[in-house]
Amino acid sequence: MENTCLFCRIVAGEIPATVVHRTETTLAFRDIDPKAPTHVLVIPVAHHADVLSLAADPSAAADVLAAAAAVAEQEGLTGGFRLIFNTGPHGGQEVFHVHAHVVGGAPLGPMLAAR
Known part of the structure; x- marks a missing residue:
């Protein structure tokens, strides 16, 4: 664990989160600033800074x-959902512990905002 990493501290129980799913290798919790009716973050328990680091560990990526x-499935997103990984500053990554955003529960509109 990296003791300054927000998500590592959530995994360690130092910072509270609304956990919706947990396995030995992953943790899923509700985003504190949801962008859709359902917005859950899924993280590996082990620290990986970004998708590039996660890809180097295929087992963790699969998990x-x-x-x-x-x-x-648990959240009932039968009408569809998005799975989003933001990677690096230009990709909008704000917490440098890789995390997947599971967003859905309503039509989500265009994939990217118009420039």
């Missing part, structure tokens, strides 16, 4: 994807 699918 995150499986947990995201389980969350979507």
Whole structure:
């Protein structure tokens, strides 16, 4: 665990979160600033800074994807959902512990805002 990483501190129980799904290797919790009716973050328990780091650990990457699918099913996102990984500053990543956003529960509109 990196003791300055927000999500590592959530995994350690130092910071509260509304957990909706947990496995030995993943944790899923509600986003504190939701962008859709359902907005859940899925993280690996082990610290990986971004998607590039996660991709180097195929087992952890598969676990995150499986947990995201389980969350979507559990949340009843039968009409569809988005699974979003923001990577790096230009990709909009704000917390540098890789996380998948599971968003849905309503029509989501265009994938990117118009420039």
